Structure formats: structure tokens, C-alpha cells
Amino acid sequence: MSNVSIMIAGVGGQGTLLTSRVLGTAAVKAGYDVKVSEVHGMAQRGGSVITYVKIGENVNSPVIEKGEADILLCFEKLEALRWLEYAKKDGAIVVNDQRIDPMPVIIGREKYPDDIISKIKANRSNVFTIDALETAKELGNIRALNIVMVGFLANKTDIRREIWYEAIRETVKAKFLDLNLKAFDEGYKMAESYSN
Amino acid sequence: MKKLMLGNEAIARGAYEAGVKVATAYPGTPSTEITEFIATYDEIFSEWSPNEKVALEVAIGASFAGGRAICSMKHVGLNVAADPLFTVSYTGVNGGLVICVADDPGMHSSQNEQDSRHYAKAAKIPMLEPSDSQECKDFIKKALELSEEFDTPFIIRLTTRISHSQSLVELGERVEIPLKPYSKDIGKYVMMPAMARKRHVVVEERMERLASYAEETELNRIEWGSNTEIGVITSGICYQYSKEAFGDVSYLKLGMVHPLPEQLISEFASKVKTLYVIEELDPFIEEFLNKKGITCIGKEKLPIVGEYSASLIRKAILGTDEDTTALQENVPVRPPVLCPGCPHRGVFYTLRKNKLTVSGDIGCYTLGSMSPLEAMDTCVCMGASIGVAHGMEKALGKEDHRKGVAVIGDSTFIHSGITGLIDIVYNKGTSTVIILDNSITGMTGHQPNPATGYTIKGEKTRQIDLLKLCNAIGIDRVRVCDPFNLDEFDKVVKEEIAADEPSVIIAQRPCALLKTVKYEGSVKVNEEKCKYCKVCMRLGCPAIVDTGEDIHINEALCVGCELCLEVCKFNALEKVGGSNE
Known part of the structure; x- marks a missing residue:
């Protein structure tokens, strides 16, 4: 695998930090150099949160910039639109089809854009839309949506499934391990049967 | 063994391996996790100090006593700790002493963008700057050794992208470093003019030796x-x-x-x-x-x-520019907001309603300045709310300042609000100070503080009684009030700003994110009763949505705190689920 840059975009509270840690841990276990960058502070307070995972033989800057992401993993639609230009032109864009209104929309000052998914698809060719929230709900805990996303992404990498399990085991709280392993499998399955 | 570690975690690991005995800090993004990770090592005594100045003084004491010590803070914290910093440069150390300071270029979570390297130069203290997590670990160990070798504190400068990026670190074992013997030496440890004049010469000589060292070091x-x-x-x-x-x-x-x-x-x-x-x-x-x-x-x-x-x-x-394809699309910003169930919401709603001038402070509650609450007028630094309110009163005169209050969190009050309040009492001010007592240090991710009754390790300790503390310094009017009881809180605020003496309102309700806080169920809109008057929108609750046609509650976000039920004059907001049903 040559260098792979994964950018994760979401809303504070959706579990993007944990996601980046699972991805980073799996890549280390697969023998790569890794850098993961996160910005704390606003992560719990509903703001726009992005994290970067860079994987390769030798990684310098931990930051991903415009046009550099091979994979853009988006936990929310508006965030996908916001960070779209960070993806390479042929980069894979995985969007969880969920809408969370930001404060300017909530108070009626601005409008949540219409047809985000089709706008993204009109701009990029490699777009995957999934409903990870629904899957997490079916598993009984909406907080598992981040690991559903990880499962989907994992299917697109050449890192073995066992390594992903190990990474999840090391990263998530023991209490939520079973839930998260199931969430991973569901996401992985979703990727296998995905059709546009 | 190699492990993926945050820069901050690697600093903690380095301190552990280097035999550090004492670690102190006041939380501040992006430095907080250094001491949180250190607290997981039982071999090191760690503490959240009330502020950075105390934190550094404790670390200095540990060093004088002969143990290795580390003190961590964010860049603005170093301003607070600057007083001991400049003089510990003169005394030097006994056990190795390292100050870790994390700058925040880009101000991801800070009120200014200061460059801490100037402190190294001004205080004549050597400074190291790591480039990844491995260097974080290596440099802290090196700095502790050099600190003892050159008899000087060292500063390690971090930035957000070093502190909060993870990269691979080779782990080592802890080496127990025996305490260095302490011997009384007033020429070195008592800094008064006669001794300090001699020590300044030592400092200048030391900087010359360090400059030579800089030429040959592998650093x-x-x-x-x-x-x-x-x-x-x-x-x-x-x-x-x-x-x-x-x-x-x-x-x-x-x-x-x-x-x-x-x-x-x-x-x-x-x-x-x-x-x-x-x-x-x-x-x-x-x-x-x-x-x-x-x-x-x-x-x-x-x-x-x-x-x-x-x-x-x-x-x-x-001169190269990346070719990126931006979508021409208006994307609404997503600023951070006070969480659903946040106790501060009741306070700011009330202050806004009373059209008060609010001098604010540093914490989650600084978000109370944002739309639609818009209930904060100033924010300068930790503790400033109280001094600013007092200064406004002295400039405007007592009567014209009737519409002003200070708002400060419990942890920030302990950090550096107390001295401001003493000033109000001493210099005959009449300001009203509202302490937002949410039982935790919220913004930096839930650290305990002296007002919570728990230590960094979660052990029970004596809890500072804010009411008694305010009484003791001479505030006779101290009211404790639940900010979610809006009628009562409004009455208390009106009474206290009208009073002809200084007063404190302790707005007491725990952070909604604490595990001990259990709201139940959620709220829904009774469409028949709702007149779409939008008063509930003034709360700035992310769970209450104005669709443009009506009001809608986002059940996924609503925690069922019921604050909105109090503001609706038409009883159109109703609780569903939870034990009250």
C-alpha cells in the first residue's frame, strides 16, 4: 500500500476521535508508519470536528490539506459538503446519510442545503452513501455508528479483518466491545453488498 | 515495543521512564492530557493545582527537595506562572525540573496566539522543541538530565499539532532515580537582592555554557x-x-x-x-x-x-498551488454550542432577558456570548471577569453600573477569581459576581478541581465550600440558586444587582455531561397550543429547531432537562417519557 490519507469529518459527539484511533491502531498493526491528528476542546460541544489519519512507509506532516485525502469519511452530510475539496478528485467519499442542523439553521438564520448527496455526486465520481445511523439503531446503540463507518471503510483497504478486530479490541471500552465488533461486521457487510 | 501515542501521552511516558516523582498542572487545551496520562502511573505523584503559578511552585519545591518534577500548562498558563519562572531560573534546581508549555497556533481553543519561545529568552531558560511523539518522549528525558547537569529548569515547547497528533513511540522501562540529597543553601535557594545579584552572574555563565552545548548536541x-x-x-x-x-x-x-x-x-x-x-x-x-x-x-x-x-x-x-475543485455552495458554519441540558443556559437566558452588561471568563460558558444567547460582553483571561466588572463600576459610577455582572466558572474562580473578589470587597465595590458552579472543569474535558471534592486520581478530598469562602473574605450577600429555576433565578439576580454592597450568586447545577446527571425522556411540541412565538428559540438549545413554519424538537438531541417548559407561556412544550409520566 502506498501512502493513504484518510480524513474524518463529523459533528462533536459522533465519535470521530475514536474512529481515528481505531484506524491508526489497525494501520500500525499492519506494519505501517502512521500519524493521527485531532483537535480537542470543541469535540464534545457540537462543533464541526475533523481528524486526519495518514498511513504509509514514512509520514511527515500529520495534517491533510485540500485535494490530498484519498478517503473522506463523513459522519454527517453537511460536513461532507464542507470538507469535500479536501478529497482528491478520484478520492473515495463515504457519507453517512444523516442530517444534524448547525445552530444558524436551528435558529432559522440559514438554510440547510438541499440535495447534498446529489450535489456531491455531481462533483465526484467515487461516492458511497450509507445509513450507518440506522444500522447502529438496529444494533441498539446509536453511538456505534462510528464503528459501522470503520467497518465500511475497512472493506476498502488491504488490511486483514483480524487486524481490525484487534485494533477495536485495544481501542474501545471492554463494556462496548461486543456491540462494536457487531457494528464493524455490519459496516463491512454493507460495503460488500454496496451498489450505487 | 512501539505504540501509537499522542505527543502529550509520550511526554507522560517520558516523565515516567525518567523517574519523575512529582507532576503538576492546571488543565488547558492543548496541554491537558500530559497530566491526565501521568495520573495513570502510580509511581508519580500527580495533581491538578488551583492554577499554573501554584503548579510551578509545587514542582519547584519537589525539585529543591531532590526529586525530578514536571509542570505542564498551555501557553497562556505560562503567563500566570511567569513570576516563579523568572526566579527559578536564578535558583536553578536540585532534582531535574521541566516545564512543558503547549502553544496553540491557529487558536483552536485559545484566546490569543502568543509564542512561548520569548519566555525562554526573557527568563534565560533553555528550551527544547520536539517534532513528533518519539521526540516528545526522548526530549523530556534529555531535558531532565540536562536540567540536573546545568543546574537549570528546562522548558519543552509543544504546539497543538505535536500535542494532539499520534505517532509511533518506542517504549522503555522506568528507571528509579534516587532523591538527590537536599542541603540548606540560602545563597542558591533564597532569592533576595544580595543572593540574587550573585545568582544572576551564574545564570549568564550558564547560558554561555548552554550556547556552547547547543553547538555540539545531537538535539x-x-x-x-x-x-x-x-x-x-x-x-x-x-x-x-x-x-x-x-x-x-x-x-x-x-x-x-x-x-x-x-x-x-x-x-x-x-x-x-x-x-x-x-x-x-x-x-x-x-x-x-x-x-x-x-x-x-x-x-x-x-x-x-x-x-x-x-x-x-x-x-x-x-509558488505552487494545488488544483482543488471547490463546490460553489453556501455551507452554514457549525460553531460549537452549549450542550442540551447545559446549566449555563438558564443563567445566560436570564442575563440577556435583564439586558445586563456581562463581563465573562474562560470556559465552556464563553459560548454564552454567541447567538442567540448573546449574553456576554467581555472575555480577556482566566479570572478577568471580576476585575473587569469592578473596573467598569469604578469608571461608570455605582448607579450606572447597576446593569453589570461578572460571570465565572467554579474552576476559574478558584484559579484566579478569588483575588478579584477580594479586591471588590477591599476597595468598596458593589458588583455582583455569578459563580457558575457546575461541579467540574468542563471545557478541557471534565477534570476535578478544589471545588469538586475529588483529586486527579478520583480520590475523595476536602471540598472547598464556595459559600463559606465568599463569606470569609467579606461578602455577606451570597445566594445559592438553581439556574434552571428561571423565576427564582431572575428574582435573585434582580435583587442582587440592586443591592448596595458586593454580592455573589452561586448558580448551582452540574454539567449535563457528567455521568451522575440523569435527565430522562424528552420534550415534544403540542402543535395545538404552540403559537410559534419563538420565545423558546432564545434559549439557543440545539434540540429546539425553528423549521421556518413551526417549532420542532430534535428528540435525538433533547436530554429532557425541561428548561424550555419554563419559558413557554402557552404550555406548548410537554415532557414525554421519563419517570414523571
């Missing part, structure tokens, strides 16, 4: 590339950005940024055709080169403001 290294057309002098995270931007050129990577190695820099400069200095924030290295007459390109091409990145450097210096 500073030249990496010759196949290309000597371009030479880059850089340090910290900028080393990583530069490597990515310039590729195979020549680098002088500085691990020690104070004092700087003049000869090494001259030698490097003489062998490259064009010399760039790549450093975020101020031209600290560049000015050194200018002073020494070494020609270089730095801030004439690169900004003094904000974070750098590889593409920013490429664009500014190499």
Missing part, C-alpha cells in the same frame, strides 16, 4: 540533502511541514530553540545557496539570524499569524 542536526541550493532552518512541527513541502533539500533541524547555535547556523548558511527559516508565529529564529548578519528568507514570505502547513509553505515559497 540540533544537519540533514544534507542531494540539493544544497535550498537550506531550511526549522524546528517542531514546522520540520514535518518543511520536509513535505521541500522534499530532498538540506535541513538544519533545531531540537533546542534556546539558546541557538550560532556557529552551526553560520556553517549551514554558508553551504546553501538560499536559506529559509520556517517557523510558526513570531520570527524568533529569524531575528537571531538577522542579528548575526546571516541572510535568510522568513516572514517576508510567510505569515506571522496562524498555523502553517506543507501547502502553505509550498504556495508561499515555491
